[in-house]
Amino acid sequence: MKKIIYIILAVASSFLVSSCEKIVTVDLHSVEPRLVIEGKVPLNEYATVRLTTTKDFYSDNEFEPILGAVITIEADNGEFDTLDYDPLKKLYVSDKIVGQERVTYNLMVVLDEAEYTATSKMPPLVPIDSLTMDFVKSVNTKYPYPYVHFQDPVGKENDYYRHLVFINGKKHTLNDDAMTSMDHSDGIYVSRLITVSSNDEDNHPIKKGDEITIEQQCLDKSCFKFFNTLSNIDNSMNNPTTNIAGGALGYFSAYSFTRASIIAEW
Numbered sequence: 001m002k003k004i005i006y007i008i009l010a011v012a013s014s015f016l017v018s019s020c021e022k023i024v025t026v027d028l029h030s031v032e033p034r035l036v037i038e039g040k041v042p043l044n045e046y047a048t049v050r051l052t053t054t055k056d057f058y059s060d061n062e063f064e065p066i067l068g069a070v071i072t073i074e075a076d077n078g079e080f081d082t083l084d085y086d087p088l089k090k091l092y093v094s095d096k097i098v099g100q101e102r103v104t105y106n107l108m109v110v111l112d113e114a115e116y117t118a119t120s121k122m123p124p125l126v127p128i129d130s131l132t133m134d135f136v137k138s139v140n141t142k143y144p145y146p147y148v149h150f151q152d153p154v155g156k157e158n159d160y161y162r163h164l165v166f167i168n169g170k171k172h173t174l175n176d177d178a179m180t181s182m183d184h185s186d187g188i189y190v191s192r193l194i195t196v197s198s199n200d201e202d203n204h205p206i207k208k209g210d211e212i213t214i215e216q217q218c219l220d221k222s223c224f225k226f227f228n229t230l231s232n233i234d235n236s237m238n239n240p241t242t243n244i245a246g247g248a249l250g251y252f253s254a255y256s257f258t259r260a261s262i263i264a265e266w
Contacts, residue, residue, distance in 0.1 A: 044099060
């Protein structure tokens, strides 16, 4: 019998179970834990880094932070900082590195004599023009969804977008993040349907009167590749494509972002 190994990432640890008539027994083996790095440098916000490790398939979904690392971030504008661990946030945080457009950031993590590095350049901000609501029809009903509208600038500085959904201030986590590449459609006006999924066909997450907020992130190519492969992980036996060198999983992303909100009415 073939042995199948699954790795659960701290950044993608949900597992959906559906009923079926035939019971399938799968032999899951333990795997050696691997470091997971989640590094962020958002526009006009301080840089943060979260360190955890992968866990076995049948382990719980609690991911304890890894302490004792030396983490530095250096920017091509001359800024440099060694991040301190914040026990309340369970993050390594900077009090000097604040995200700026068109700046390249270099991350270095040293842990147990191993070194991990990554680079990310922040694209300039692309504003959201507007949000609208529309419906997607199924056999017996129709579901409300938000559309985000924006103008992709001409040129290669902004080619990759990620859209997150918040309902009444809480991030909606059932759907995959909407990923949009403008590699082959430069400079066009974009109207993007944002999927909002539910496990219950009769109980859609969006109700009349809800405040729907869309966060539009502008990513560089390596970070887009990570989140795009992460959103398709159900169709793959591979981990998301990391932009971190040295053997760790995860990502390091310097991104610009903006938000817009709409009240769900129809």
